[in-house]
Amino acid sequence: MDLTGGFGARSGGIRPCREPIGLESLHLGDEFRQLVTTLPPENAGGSFTALLELPPTQAVELLHFTDSSSSQAAVTGIGGEIAPPLHSFGGTLAFPSNSVLMERAARFSVIATEQQNGNISGETPTSSVPSNSSANLDRVKTEPAETDSSQRLISDSAIENQIPCRSQNNRNGKRKDFEKKGKSSTKKNKSSEENEKLPYVHVRARRGQATDSHSLAERARREKINARMKLLQELVPGCDKIQGTALVLDEIINHVQSLQRQVEMLSMRLAAVNPRIDFNLDTILASENGSLMDGSFNGTPMQLAWPHQAIETEQSFHHRQLPPPPTQQWPFDGLNQPVWGREEDQADGNDNSNLMAVSENVMVASANLHPNQVKMEL
């Protein structure tokens, strides 16, 4: 079992975007504006800092939309978020913005951060490369801060942060799919998010301020952070008084803590219910084990009978196209993939239906595979 088997989503296609940030690139001038405006709408890859525009905004959105829908709990602290009931959580998951956010964040983390290899070293923070395909360009000029439109938010932050960058050669034909990671030149820039495009960020050297690269980098960062703050203030009601990065950090911290607590609670719950550690397979894929442990109950005929009922009632869920099974050696490829893929696709928040769909597939799987066989293969 190779746990480090590749996650199929190799993000890639990043052209070696090397945006040398020399001193001249940080100076402002007309030539820069020309550069910026005439740049082709394609970006080879977001740079390190360009991507960094995303996380806090995304983080905030994540926090806001994934916490309970009824309350802006992020600001008030997430202490009470411990193990919310399944239904409410499923309801939260049903939020279209929530799923969009998670999808976006997942893409961000999977694709963009896969490109981090070697990128960090020697890359100055101000090499922010604006992003994406031309399709996204028109989004740059959108209204500020609709909380339910994270894209607009992102582009807002992009608008507010303007850093000049000679990055035209780095425009990437950014794909929305996963690509093979290209181990190209030493300095790859990160691919910016597919859904975001980060236009150029102008840093205006104010009168009397130093223009050396370090202070410019600092100033760029600060301005970016300030832009994020502004977005945050628009997102969160009543946080106008809160200044600075502290708010972002607070929310992020709360969210991380709440998630970690939830994991703890869930693992306790799973441990309490199951006398064995590998409960997962036993109870889900083959409840025969559970029934055998209980003693007298022979679940096999029941299991075979049960899926029929489940299937009849859950026909509506079968329209989902099954994802292709991965190439990894996984004995349940054909079975497990649809189980989880389908289950997680339920955006309707109908937890009972989810469970039925899952269980139905589970039982079908167990009918086909003997649990002992399962274990041996693993």
Add this chain to the structure above:
Amino acid sequence: MMNTYNMVKQEFIKKWINTLHMLDSSIEHPLNVTERKNAIRLSSDLAMAAARNGSTVWSRALISRSGNKTANKPMARRILKKARNRMKNRCNILRRNGNFTAKTGVRKRTDLLKSLVPGGELIDDKDYLIRETLDYIVYLRAQVDVMRTVAAVDLFTRNLTNDRRNK
């Protein structure tokens, strides 16, 4: 379009089943709930980090941190080998020059965040820390979602079998 997040969760599930079995086969049966919980938590964290596949600081740090708890387990060793190699190569790179002066409140919170995110203390640059945190949050969410669903399915299955038995 939930494809990416779904794939994250699927990846996590696969790895989790693997780690659960590895753990189960390699340690003697724990007797009390706390040990079981720790084992489940450990396997889940390892699976999450393995699903992330190693190019993030937090995933490697999580693996090496979890490895301390399962030093005798061959599985952890295997993962640890790869993780440690990468960690060694990366630790130096991570220390970027961040010359910004953080405010006090931000500083405290940054330190707190660093303590929360595995491997955060290795990261000097605040922006990079935030990005690592966001990646970590995604996978944390996936972990929570999967575990919650598994627990629910487990409960549901148990109720179902109990009902059938009681009839």
